[in-house]
Structure formats: C-alpha cells, structure tokens
Amino acid sequence: MTKKHGPTKGTSRRDDQPWDIRPVSANAKKQWDEANEREPELIEKVRERLRSRPMDRSDNPKRTHPLKGSLGVKWVGGQQLPVWQHELTGAGRVWYCPDRSAHVVWLVKITLSHPKQTD
Amino acid sequence: MRQLQTTTTYQVTDFARRYRDVLDEAREREVFVRDKDGTTLVVTIAEEVSKNRELVALSSDLFRLLRAVMGNRAEEVANSGQFAWLSVFPEADRRLFVDEVLQPMLVALSGGPLRPLFELIEDWKSTAELWTNDELRDELMAPIDTPFSNVSL
Numbered sequence: 001m002t003k004k005h006g007p008t009k010g011t012s013r014r015d016d017q018p019w020d021i022r023p024v025s026a027n028a029k030k031q032w033d034e035a036n037e038r039e040p041e042l043i044e045k046v047r048e049r050l051r052s053r054p055m056d057r058s059d060n061p062k063r064t065h066p067l068k069g070s071l072g073v074k075w076v077g078g079q080q081l082p083v084w085q086h087e088l089t090g091a092g093r094v095w096y097c098p099d100r101s102a103h104v105v106w107l108v109k110i111t112l113s114h115p116k117q118t119d
Numbered sequence: 120m121r122q123l124q125t126t127t128t129y130q131v132t133d134f135a136r137r138y139r140d141v142l143d144e145a146r147e148r149e150v151f152v153r154d155k156d157g158t159t160l161v162v163t164i165a166e167e168v169s170k171n172r173e174l175v176a177l178s179s180d181l182f183r184l185l186r187a188v189m190g191n192r193a194e195e196v197a198n199s200g201q202f203a204w205l206s207v208f209p210e211a212d213r214r215l216f217v218d219e220v221l222q223p224m225l226v227a228l229s230g231g232p233l234r235p236l237f238e239l240i241e242d243w244k245s246t247a248e249l250w251t252n253d254e255l256r257d258e259l260m261a262p263i264d265t266p267f268s269n270v271s272l
Contacts, residue, residue: 021272024263032272047272061238067259068219068246069212075262083259085245095259107272109258 018051019098023107024076031110035092038112046088050105054098055084063087067095076106083108126151128159174227177201177236181224188213205243207250216243 023029036043049056057064066072067083074083074097081097088094091113097106127144128151134141144150145162152160180200187195188210196213197206205213220243223236249256 023267023272025267062241065242065245068243069208069215071246071249071259077266106266
C-alpha cells in the first residue's frame with residue numbers, strides 16, 4: 001500500500017533541507033505535468049525555487065507574493081495554510097501553500113497563460 | 120525618509136563661504152539656509168522630497184479609503200485614488216487591508232522604512248487581480264479536504 005502523505009503537524013525539519021513539492025489534487029499534478037512538457041527548463045527553475053526558497057522574495061519582491069485577505073489562506077488536509085503566488089513569466093503563475101511544519105510546498109495551481117484569461 | 124533630527128540653520132553668507140560643508144551636511148539631514156530677506160530655505164536630497172510627496176498622496180488616498188470602508192460606503196472605494204483597485208474585494212477583505220496597512224503607514228510617516236508599506240500594497244494589488252477572474256478565484260479558494268499527495272513533484 002502506498003503511504004499517503006498529508007500535512008504533518010508538529011514535525012520540524014532543518015531549513016537547509018529541500019522542501020517537498022506535492023500537488024493538492026490530481027488536477028494540480030496534471031497542470032504541472034503539462035507545464036513541464038511545454039516548458040521543461042522553466043519548470044525546472046520553478047521546482048528548484050519551490051524546493052529551496054518558496055517564500056524568498058528578495059530577488060524580485062514584485063514577482064513573489066503572499067496572497068492577502070480571503071484568498072490568502074487555504075484549508076489543506078485540515079490545516080489552514082498561507083497561499084503564495086510566484087510569477088514564472090509575464091503570463092505564467094504558480095500558486096502554492098507552504099507548510100512550514102512539514103516542510104512541504106502544496107502545489108495548488110500552475111498556469112503558463114495569463115491569470116486574467118480563462119484556462 | 121530620514122528620521123527627524125535637529126536641523127542646523129545657516130545664514131546665506133555662511134552658505135556662500137562654506138557651501139561644501141553645508142551640502143555635505145544636507146546629505147545627512149535637512150539643512151536650513153536663511154536668506155537676507157528672512158526667508159528660510161531647505162536643502163535636502165531631492166529623492167527624499169519625492170518620497171515625502173508620494174507618502175502624502177498615499178496618506179490622502181488612505182484617508183478617503185478609510186472613510187469609505189468605515190462608513191460601509193462601498194461605492195466610494197472606487198473613488199479612493201491609488202486604492203480604487205480595492206473595490207474588487209469583498210467588504211471583509213477591504214477592512215482587513217485597512218487594518219494591515221495602518222501600521223506600516225504610521226511607521227513610514229514617522230520616518231521609518233517605506234519598503235514594508237509598498238510591499239504590503241503590492242501583495243494586495245496582486246491578490247486583487249485574481250478577484251477579476253471568477254473561475255480562477257473559485258479554484259484557488261476551494262478547500263482541499265484530502266490532498267492528492269502520494270507523489271512528489
């Protein structure tokens with residue numbers, strides 16, 4: 001039986017370890033795979049970023065944001081987590097929920113087209 | 120914006136004689152120069168003046184926003200200048216924005232760093248973009264009871 005990973009409460013991981021990126025849904029995984037197929041180099045950069053520094057905005061604060069208000073938190077597996085957005089390109093975006101306690105980045109959605117357009 | 124500090128006032132004759140010293144001091148803090156007719160002029164870094172003007176304009180718009188939000192006058196939010204984009208948010212979020220922005224605004228107005236204020240506003244502006252796309256917004260807000268997570272990406 002495959003072990004199912006949920007958000008783990010109370011666990012502490014060392015900050016220098018890479019974050020684990022997991023999709024919150026089959027749809028999020030599908031979006032990731034499709035984006036990876038279309039833009040493998042770009043997605044590799046995104047993967048590296050999310051694994052090493054998902055909440056780092058020092059290089060370009062205008063491209064990485066915590067969302068605010070009611071869009072700023074999301075329930076994932078019974079935990080309320082912050083939602084972050086990173087602009088991959090002028091048009092592409094990824095939304096994710098960093099779970100500090102489990103050192104997991106939950107991938108909510110990724111798109112290579114502009115968010116104002118309907119996917 | 121630089122912290123308020125004791126300001127030196129020079130007579131115009133001192134300024135003429137020791138302009139280098141006066142200008143060097145003006146790089147550190149505002150310097151006053153009193154002209155022969157009694158008018159006092161300020162010497163300071165132009166960028167500081169621009170920041171102050173920007174902050175004053177922002178404060179003015181924030182007051183208009185506060186009036187609209189506190190008075191539950193949603194239609195006035197669209198007329199709150201630099202904060203008009205907040206009109207896409209529901210009322211609870213607009214109130215939350217006001218709560219969050221006041222502290223960094225007060226810090227900036229008292230001579231502290233501007234970056235936290237502008238960063239917070241940028242975060243809210245980015246979120247506002249998402250409120251213009253109903254489908255995307257609903258997708259982002261949907262709770263995930265059982266994460267699909269036996270795979271790592």
